[in-house]
Structures are given as structure tokens and as C-alpha cells.
Amino acid sequence: MSESYACDVLVVGGGVTGAGVLRDLARRGLKTLLVDRGDFGTGTTGRYHGLLHSGGRYAAGDAVTARECIDENRVLRRIAPASIEDTGGYFVATPDDPEDYVDAFPAACAAADIPCEEIPVAAALRREPALNPKIRRVFRLPDGSVEPWNLIDGNIADARAHCSDAWSYRRVVAFERAGERIISATVRDERSGTTARIAPRFVVSTAGAWAGQIAALAGVEVTMVPGKGVMLIYNQRMTDTVVNRCHKSADGDIMVPVHTVAILGTTDVRVADPDVYDISREEVSALIAEGEKLFPDLGRMRLLRAYAGVRPLYQPPAATQAAQNRSISRAHTVLDHGEDGIDNYVSIVGGKLTTFRLMAEDTVDVVCEKLGVTTPCTTADEMLPNQVPGKTYWLGHRLAEHEAEGGGDSALICECELVTRPMLASFLDEHWPCSVDDMRRGTRLGMGPCQGGFCTFRAAGMAAEHAAAGASGTTDDAIVGYLRERFKGTRPIAAGRQLQELWMVLGIYGGLGIESLVDGGPAADAREADDARR
Amino acid sequence: MTIAELVEEASLEQVGYSSDQCLKCNVCNTACPVARVTDLYPGPKYVGPQAARFRMGRNLPAQGKGGPRLKSPDLTVDYCSGCGWCTTVCPAGVKVAEMNSQSRARMKAGGRPKLRDWGLGQTDLTGRIGVMFSPLGNWALANRPLRRMMELTVGIHHAAPFPKFSRRTFQSAWKRRHKGDVGRPLPGPDKAVVYFHGCAVNYYEPHVANAAISILERNGFQVIVPPQVCCGLPLISNGIYGEAREKAHHNLKILADYARKGYRIIGTSTSCTHTIKAEYREMLDIHDDDATVVANATWDICEFLLDLHDHGKLDTGFGRLDEDLPYHAPCQLRSHGIGLPAMDLFALVPGLRAMDMDHDCCGIAGTYGMKKEKYDIGMAVGAPLFARVRASGAAEAACDSETCRWQIEKASGVRTRHPVEILQAAYLAGDAAAGRAGQSPAGSGGVAPVTSH
Numbered sequence: 006m007s008e009s010y011a012c013d014v015l016v017v018g019g020g021v022t023g024a025g026v027l028r029d030l031a032r033r034g035l036k037t038l039l040v041d042r043g044d045f046g047t048g049t050t051g052r053y054h055g056l057l058h059s060g061g062r063y064a065a066g067d068a069v070t071a072r073e074c075i076d077e078n079r080v081l082r083r084i085a086p087a088s089i090e091d092t093g094g095y096f097v098a099t100p101d102d103p104e105d106y107v108d109a110f111p112a113a114c115a116a117a118d119i120p121c122e123e124i125p126v127a128a129a130l131r132r133e134p135a136l137n138p139k140i141r142r143v144f145r146l147p148d149g150s151v152e153p154w155n156l157i158d159g160n161i162a163d164a165r166a167h168c169s170d171a172w173s174y175r176r177v178v179a180f181e182r183a184g185e186r187i188i189s190a191t192v193r194d195e196r197s198g199t200t201a202r203i204a205p206r207f208v209v210s211t212a213g214a215w216a217g218q219i220a221a222l223a224g225v226e227v228t229m230v231p232g233k234g235v236m237l238i239y240n241q242r243m244t245d246t247v248v249n250r251c252h253k254s255a256d257g258d259i260m261v262p263v264h265t266v267a268i269l270g271t272t273d274v275r276v277a278d279p280d281v282y283d284i285s286r287e288e289v290s291a292l293i294a295e296g297e298k299l300f301p302d303l304g305r306m307r308l309l310r311a312y313a314g315v316r317p318l319y320q321p322p323a324a325t326q327a328a329q330n331r332s333i334s335r336a337h338t339v340l341d342h343g344e345d346g347i348d349n350y351v352s353i354v355g356g357k358l359t360t361f362r363l364m365a366e367d368t369v370d371v372v373c374e375k376l377g378v379t380t381p382c383t384t385a386d387e388m389l390p391n392q393v394p395g396k397t398y399w400l401g402h403r404l405a406e407h408e409a410e411g412g413g414d415s416a417l418i419c420e421c422e423l424v425t426r427p428m429l430a431s432f433l434d435e436h437w438p439c440s441v442d443d444m445r446r447g448t449r450l451g452m453g454p455c456q457g458g459f460c461t462f463r464a465a466g467m468a469a470e471h472a473a474a475g476a477s478g479t480t481d482d483a484i485v486g487y488l489r490e491r492f493k494g495t496r497p498i499a500a501g502r503q504l505q506e507l508w509m510v511l512g513i514y515g516g517l518g519i520e521s522l523v524d525g526g527p528a529a530d531a532r533e534a535d536d537a538r539r
Numbered sequence: 540m541t542i543a544e545l546v547e548e549a550s551l552e553q554v555g556y557s558s559d560q561c562l563k564c565n566v567c568n569t570a571c572p573v574a575r576v577t578d579l580y581p582g583p584k585y586v587g588p589q590a591a592r593f594r595m596g597r598n599l600p601a602q603g604k605g606g607p608r609l610k611s612p613d614l615t616v617d618y619c620s621g622c623g624w625c626t627t628v629c630p631a632g633v634k635v636a637e638m639n640s641q642s643r644a645r646m647k648a649g650g651r652p653k654l655r656d657w658g659l660g661q662t663d664l665t666g667r668i669g670v671m672f673s674p675l676g677n678w679a680l681a682n683r684p685l686r687r688m689m690e691l692t693v694g695i696h697h698a699a700p701f702p703k704f705s706r707r708t709f710q711s712a713w714k715r716r717h718k719g720d721v722g723r724p725l726p727g728p729d730k731a732v733v734y735f736h737g738c739a740v741n742y743y744e745p746h747v748a749n750a751a752i753s754i755l756e757r758n759g760f761q762v763i764v765p766p767q768v769c770c771g772l773p774l775i776s777n778g779i780y781g782e783a784r785e786k787a788h789h790n791l792k793i794l795a796d797y798a799r800k801g802y803r804i805i806g807t808s809t810s811c812t813h814t815i816k817a818e819y820r821e822m823l824d825i826h827d828d829d830a831t832v833v834a835n836a837t838w839d840i841c842e843f844l845l846d847l848h849d850h851g852k853l854d855t856g857f858g859r860l861d862e863d864l865p866y867h868a869p870c871q872l873r874s875h876g877i878g879l880p881a882m883d884l885f886a887l888v889p890g891l892r893a894m895d896m897d898h899d900c901c902g903i904a905g906t907y908g909m910k911k912e913k914y915d916i917g918m919a920v921g922a923p924l925f926a927r928v929r930a931s932g933a934a935e936a937a938c939d940s941e942t943c944r945w946q947i948e949k950a951s952g953v954r955t956r957h958p959v960e961i962l963q964a965a966y967l968a969g970d971a972a973a974g975r976a977g978q979s980p981a982g983s984g985g986v987a988p989v990t991s992h
């Protein structure tokens with residue numbers, strides 16, 4: 006093993022929480038290293054619903070979370086406006102929602118300091134005509150949508166400006182303990198297979214649903230109850246406003262407009278392993294049926310794919326095993342493993358993306374206290390470096406920019422999401438080496454209706470140009486790997502146009518001599534989906 | 540609900556959602572006449588279903604109230620000519636041209652329309668004034684320095700084809716001719732039809748109306764000409780939806796009464812009839828009962844005559860017309876989805892050698908090719924057509940749509956007429972051969988030549 010990398014703090018898990026913890030530690034003067042087993046934001050953070058909570062969803066049942074949400078909602082609008090679309094949110098009472106809940110809703114919001122204004126149903130329908138005309142009441146709250154990768158990027162960039170660093174594709178495979186302390190961690194480079202030794206003074210686990218696995222490496226027990234949530238991506242936004250059902254949280258009751266698409270979610274099912282789950286057609290149908298209570302025409306709108314994420318829910322040792330996942334608090338908990346016999350190790354579990362900064366602050370407060378650092382937290386006051394004051398995201402910006410340059414298809418690599426050759430070239434310059442999937446997270450490549458059908462070979466070609474000479478042969482793998490991943494998400498919803506699209510894309514790649522795009526042999530999935538439809 | 544139930548007929552989709560149907564296949568791009576000739580226009584797939592996903596509030600009526608959040612980020616969509624080919628060829632049923640029209644309207648929402656675009660939309664107003672001062676107006680439109688001035692000031696290309704104003708509107712001539720008819724009971728819907736003349740006939744080409752009317756009368760139909768206004772298409776193509784809706788409602792109110800009684804509505808302008816059949820509902824989002832009954836009752840004149848023939852009811856007493864006749868099927872006619880009825884009718888005329896020019900678009904697309912910045916594009920789009928018409932050596936050509944006729948005539952130098960004018964000439968030839976007195980229509984004479992400019 007090569008020589009070790011010394012730092013003050015090692016943060017394990019590069020989701021939004023890890024990025025937030027990294028930034029906070031760095032700003033308080035601690036040299037910090039963040040590692041993730043994959044690209045940053047490939048855990049739950051990259052597979053969440055996209056909602057910047059106003060807190061309204063928790064107002065009636067979980068006042069602590071509700072208040073944290075609205076506070077952090079305000080903070081994020083200040084420090085990361087470009088990552089946020091100020092869509093506003095409606096909480097609508099459908100005929101299915103219990104009146105007492107609806108009646109008590111405004112007061113519950115007021116108690117949590119959440120601005121909540123009732124507006125006439127007609128006004129809501131005028132703004133969002135796809136809404137169910139039978140809704141009875143509508144409340145307007147400051148919900149929004151938030152882009153996670155941009156947020157992670159900004160946090161990491163700020164940390165790098167403060168003598169810290171972040172490494173992707175480095176998996177923590179072991180901890181070395183000396184008595185009450187962790188003295189080093191072994192990380193494996195997931196691309197080259199080599200390992201490195203990190204020697205930190207302190208370890209923070211921000212591994213979300215995987216926090217239990219990391220704890221096990223250190224020899225302590227953290228019981229996570231990963232909750233799988235399924236979401237459906239619609240081809241275009243049937244609403245420009247976030248729409249929530251005004252009732253006790255349940256499945257399929259929120260629609261979030263995110264960039265060019267709208268996402269319906271979610272569900273909550275306990276899974277044993279956060280890396281092993283699938284999405285059934287029954288789950289998809291059940292979600293749509295619920296979603297139709299908000300948008301009656303949903304069944305006719307085109308779905309692009311289904312995906313799922315796993316909630317980092319934590320079960321304190323005392324809680325009963327019978328508790329339903331939905332009733333476990335969404336609030337976060339900082340676990341100081343000093344109680345388990347390790348002095349320099351904490352885990353942060355639970356929480357929401359909306360509250361990631363607060364989670365980081367609470368965690369770093371504990372770390373600083375242990376390390377004797379008294380520098381105060383400044384993450385709520387300073388804007389992230391990749392932001393412009395006050396300028397929130399606007400759906401039309403990409404089209405407007407592209408049009409200002411004359412528009413046109415010629416420079417487009419991904420036509421659906423308007424990703425241009427220069428955009429990809431500069432991404433490759435900055436992030437090389439990277440996979441097509443990394444390019445997707447960085448640019449939205451392949452996230453539109455054809456799900457990579459027309460852009461993958463172009464993007465893989467650009468990547469091949471970037472690669473060292475002699476790297477040919479990897480292009481096919483890149484294409485196959487990426488498209489397989491994309492198709493996995495299409496499979497549970499494949500019907501109608503999206504099924505035709507899938508067939509057409511298979512045809513295109515078949516013509517290019519690439520056959521095994523779906524598991525189980527050429528075109529097997531599409532055929533299976535076809536059969537299921539018949 | 541099962542997943543299979545999610546599959547829905549494309550035709551049921553509203554324009555706003557029809558981008559959901561796009562498979563990205565590029566067929567529309569290969570068919571678009573404008574994208575073929577200029578890099579200024581990125582093509583239907585890009586400005587249509589692709590760009591649609593980046594527009595806010597696409598569920599709302601175009602140019603409805605809604606303020607800046609509806610403002611469209613597009614610029615290039617303004618280069619769409621609205622010819623409709625993309626919608627016609629799309630295998631998935633995406634209403635691309637309609638989507639483009641609506642986003643043009645959104646683009647212009649809030650701001651005041653350009654004087655030129657507003658003016659080109661006001662066919663009723665300019666027509667009425669033009670007819671009132673027809674000698675002066677016609678002199679002005681033929682005056683080169685003045686046309687240069689017009690190009691500089693309002694942006695209408697100096698070489699753009701303009702027809703001559705007639706001395707009197709068709710409406711007023713008709714009213715005068717039928718003064719005595721007021722209050723007389725109408726025959727039933729199998730013996731009478733309603734005529735929608737449109738602006739071109741009203742202000743510039745009354746001879747087309749006269750030919751049509753004489754053909755209809757010859758085939759046993761009394762012709763009803765109710766008061767009517769511009770169909771609204773010029774306003775739609777210039778992105779002025781509010782006023783277009785007013786025109787539509789005005790016409791629908793009058794026409795619906797007849798349609799409900801079973802009368803058919805016949806038009807000589809394929810673009811007017813297509814507007815009434817399709818655009819009132821699809822583009823202007825008018826979905827009331829009036830719009831449906833009127834749409835279902837409306838026929839293009841050649842479509843109607845061919846239908847009569849299919850039922851064995853068309854008078855086929857056509858005489859011999861020994862000539863080559865290049866024929867251009869306008870884009871709007873293709874959008875009807877009724878084939879090329881004029882060609883089928885020409886086939887009934889002995890000696891007539893009608894030739895389909897087999898070209899997609901003449902480039903004028905309503906008022907598109909008249910505009911300063913689009914004139915060259917329009918001419919490039921139509922260039923192969925003009926060359927083919929010229930090469931045919933024929934003395935005259937035929938085309939169902941007025942602005943296309945003016946464009947072809949101007950660009951190729953070959954006199955271009957409405958199919959009904961040709962058919963009327965064939966009837967007259969038949970009558971002459973049979974030694975019967977020609978049923979020359981009243982008024983200005985059914986086959987008056989188009990003045991060339």
C-alpha cells in the first residue's frame with residue numbers, strides 16, 4: 006500500500022449531506038477529504054424527488070421537520086438561487102382528502118412559521134388548467150424545485166477553495182482502529198482497482214442509507230431502515246407549480262416540475278439492501294391512479310421512465326420494529342459514536358435534501374466541539390461559488406441561450422435537453438475521466454424523450470476523442486453501459502409512445518451493430534414489455 | 540388502470556400535449572420546405588416538440604392573460620412559414636405547425652405586434668380601403684419607388700406579389716344583384732349551399748367567386764352568401780390570436796345557424812376552409828358546439844364538386860380544352876387531407892393535360908414570403924416549382940390558393956388561375972360545342988383574366 010493521505014477529517018459519502026459537511030468543515034478551517042464510491046450524487050441525492058420543501062407537508066404531523074424545512078428553504082434561496090426554481094407550491098384538497106386535516110392545515114403552517122395563503126380554486130385552475138377541476142380548496146406555499154448536482158458542485162467548489170478536496174469513485178473498504186480511535190481508512194479506486202490509505206483525525210459518515218454498512222466497517226451498529234420511494238418522470242410539465250395533496254403524507258401525492266419534466270412521487274417501502282430493489286408495474290399503476298386525483302389526464306400523458314431512491318431512515322435502538330416507514334421522523338440525528346466506544350467518529354442519518362445544510366451544521370458543530378475548534382458556522386451566510394445573487398433557475402434559460410446563439414440542431418449533441426457540443430467539451434475538460442452517465446448528471450444529456458437514443462453515440466464519440474490514444478473499444482462499452490441503465494428505467498413504464506421510442510432506439514443501435522442493450526439478450530426487454538401490454 | 544390503457548389516440552391530444560407523441564424520428568425535418576433552404580430556421584423538430592418542453596404555461600391558451608411567466612424564449616420559430624407540411628407528414632401525429640403558430644403567438648404576447656404584421660393580418664381593413672381607393676392603391680402597389688419606401692418603412696418586400704384591388708367588393712356586388720331576394724324562402728339543404736368567399740375574392744378576385752357560383756348553380760344549387768368577415772388566418776399566422784378569435788366567433792355565429800339546418804359551407808380559398816375546418820379548434824382553442832358543427836359542414840369547392848361526381852351528380856358536360864395545365868397543390872390543401880380533388884376534376888375535361896408539379900410549397904405561405912426578411916427564403920422554397928411551371932411552356936397554370944397563385948404568377952410569369960376558373964371555361968366550351976348559349980355568369984364575367992403585374 007502506498008503512503009497515506011493525511012487530513013483533519015474524512016467524510017464518507019458524497020451525496021448532498023457529505024458535500025455540505027465538507028464545505029462546513031473546510032470553512033471552519035479543517036482540512037477535509039470527501040470520498041464517494043461513485044460519482045458525487047449517485048446515491049439518494051441523485052434519485053430523489055426534486056422538491057424544495059416549504060415544510061407544509063410536515064406541518065400537521067412533524068413540527069420540528071416543518072420548521073427546519075421552511076428555515077432552510079429561506080437559506081437555500083439565498084445561498085444557492087441558481088439551483089432552485091421558484092415554482093411555488095399548491096396544497097390542494099381533493100374530494101378524497103379528509104376535511105378536518107384540510108381545516109387544520111393553515112393553523113399548523115402558521116405554527117411552524119410557514120407562509121400559507123388560501124387562494125380561490127378558480128385562480129389555481131386558471132394558472133394550472135391540468136389540475137383536477139373537482140378540487141375543493143387550494144393553499145399556496147413557498148415550495149420550489151431544486152437541482153441536486155449543481156448544489157453538490159457548489160459545495161465542493163467552495164471546500165476546494167478552503168484547502169479541502171473531494172474524490173469520486175473511491176470506496177471506503179476498511180477502517181483501522183487503535184483502541185478508541187479510527188486511525189486510518191482504506192479506500193479503493195473503483196476505476197483502477199488500486200487502494201489508498203487515508204489517515205484522518207476524525208471520520209464523519211454521511212453515507213445516508215449506507216450509513217449502517219460504513220458503521221459496520223468501524224465495528225459499530227447503526228440500524229438503517231432504507232425506505233424505497235418510486236417516482237415517475239413525465240415527458241413534459243403539466244404543471245409549472247409544485248402540487249401537493251393536502252392530506253397526511255401518502256403515496257403518489259406530489260407532482261414536482263423539475264427542469265423540462267414533471268415528477269410524480271412517491272412510495273415508501275422498506276428494503277433490506279439499499280442497492281437491491283426493483284420497480285414493479287403494479288407500483289407504477291398504483292402511483293398513476295393516485296396521481297390522477299391531482300391531474301385527471303395523467304393516464305394520457307407520456308411517461309419517460311420510472312426510478313427509485315432509498316430514504317436514509319434511521320431507527321433508534323428503542324423504536325419498535327413494527328413502526329411503518331412513513332411514521333419514522335424525517336428529522337435528522339447526529340450519532341456520536343463515542344457512546345459506542347469510538348471517539349473520533351460520528352454519523353449523520355435521516356433528514357431531507359432541503360435541510361442538508363442544517364444537517365451539516367449540526368454535525369460539524371459536534372465534530373468541532375470534539376476537536377476543540379470554535380470557529381462559527383458560516384454556510385448559511387455565504388453564497389455558493391457557482392451562483393449569481395438572486396437569479397433563480399428559469400425553465401426557458403437553455404432554449405433562450407441557444408436561440409440567442411442562432412438556435413439550430415447542428416451543435417446539439419442531445420437534442421431533447423439542448424446539450425451542445427461546447428457544453429459537453431467543457432464538461433469533459435473539467436471532469437475527465439468520466440463516464441457517459443457522469444456527463445448526464447453534469448449536463449442532463451440523455452434525460453429527454455428518447456432517453457439517450459440519439460445522443461449516446463455522439464457523446465460516446467466525444468468521450469472517445471478525449472480518451473488517450475488506443476482507448477478504442479471502450480466506446481461500445483460506454484454506449485452499452487449507459488443505455489442499459491437508461492432502459493432499466495424505461496422498462497417498468499414501457500407502453501405507448503415510450504415503447505415505440507425504445508424500439509426505434511434499439512433499431513438504431515442494432516443498425517450500428519450494437520445488440521445487447523438490454524439484459525437478457527437483444528431487445529428482450531422491449532419484447533417482454535410488448536407482451537405485457539397485450 | 541393498466542399500463543396498456545395509457546396508450547391513447549394521437550388525434551385526441553391537444554396541441555399543447557401533442558409533443559408527447561414525438562419519437563424524434565426527423566421525418567418532419569426532412570419535409571420542411573423552409574429548413575431545406577435556410578440555416579436561419581432550425582426545423583420543425585427543434586422549434587416544435589423539442590422547444591415545447593422548455594416553454595412555461597403551455598397548457599394555457601396562447602396569448603391568454605398570464606404575464607411574463609408565459610413569455611416564450613424562442614426566436615427562430617418566427618421563421619416557420621406555417622405551411623403545415625410537418626404536421627401532415629409526422630407519423631406520430633404531432634401537431635408541429637400548430638404548436639409553432641401558438642408559440643409565435645406566445646412570443647409576441649404582451650408586446651404590441653409590428654405594424655407590418657398587424658397590417659398583413661388586417662385583410663378586411665386593407666381590402667376595404669384598397670377597394671375604396673382602388674385606382675390609387677393599384678397605382679401605388681405598382682409604383683417601384685413607393686414599393687421601395689414600403690420595404691424600408693413597413694418591411695414588405697418591394698418585389699412581393701400583390702394583386703390588384705377590384706373596383707367593388709364581391710359582397711357589395713352580390714348584395715346589389717340579389718336585392719330582391721331578401722325574405723324569399725330558401726330551398727332545402729340539398730338544393731342550396733352557403734358560400735364562404737374569403738378576403739381574396741372579396742377585394743381582389745371576384746371572378747373566382749363568379750366562376751364558382753355559376754358552377755354551383757349549374758349543378759342545381761342556389762348559392763347563399765351570408766355576411767361574413769375574414770376567416771382570421773392572416774392574423775393567426777402573424778401571431779395575433781386575440782383578434783383572430785373575434786373574427787372566428789363572428790363567422791361561427793353566422794355559419795352555425797346554416798350548418799345546424801344541414802346546409803353545406805363551400806369555400807374557394809383552401810386556406811380559409813382549412814382555417815374553419817381545423818384551426819379554429821386546434822390553434823385558437825375554440826371548442827364550442829358552433830366550431831364543431833361548422834367545421835363538419837365546411838368543404839373546399841373542389842372537394843365538394845368531386846363528391847358530387849362520386850355520387851353521380853356532377854354535370855360533366857365539359858367541352859374540350861386542348862392545353863397543358865401545370866397544377867400546384869397548395870400546402871393548405873394538403874393539410875385538408877382530401878387528396879388532390881382538382882386533379883381528379885381536371886381529368887374529366889377532354890383534352891386537358893393537367894400536370895401535378897409535385898412540389899411542396901411555393902414559398903409565399905400566406906403573407907410569409909411578402910416580408911422583407913423572408914422574401915428570399917420564400918423564393919428559394921418555390922424556385923423548383925417556378926422553374927417547372929416555366930419549363931412546361933404552358934400558357935396558364937392552376938392552383939387553389941390565392942396567395943400561392945399570386946406568387947407563382949409573379950415568379951414564373953405564367954398566368955395562374957383557380958381550378959374553378961378552368962372548369963368554368965370547360966363548361967363554356969362544352970356549351971359552345973353543343974350550340975347552347977353560354978351560361979355566362981352575371982357580374983364581371985366568370986373567366987376574366989387575372990391582371991398580371
Ligand SMILES: Cc1cc2nc3c(=O)[nH]c(=O)nc-3n(C[C@H](O)[C@H](O)[C@H](O)COP(=O)(O)OP(=O)(O)OC[C@H]3O[C@@H](n4cnc5c(N)ncnc54)[C@H](O)[C@@H]3O)c2cc1C
Nearest residue numbers: 018020021022042048049050053054056177213234358359
Ligand atoms: C424517493 C425519495 C424522495 C425524496 N424526495 C425528497 C424531496 O423531494 N425533497 C427533499 O428535501 N428530500 C427528499 N428526499 C430525501 C433526500 O433525498 C435525502 O435525504 C438526501 O438526498 C440524502 O442525501 P445524503 O447525502 O444524506 O445521502 P446519499 O445521497 O445517499 O449519499 C450517500 C452516499 O454515500 C455513498 N457511499 C455508500 N457507501 C459508500 C462507501 N463504502 N464508500 C464511499 N461512499 C459510499 C453513496 O454512493 C452515496 O453517494 C427523498 C428521498 C427519497 C428516497
Ligand code: SF4
Nearest residue numbers: 561562564565567629
Ligand atoms: S415527424 Fe413527428 S415524430 Fe418525427 S421528429 Fe417530427 S414531430 Fe417528432
Ligand code: SF4
Nearest residue numbers: 571619620622623625
Ligand atoms: S409549418 Fe412548414 S415551415 Fe413551419 S416547420 Fe412545418 S414544414 Fe416547416
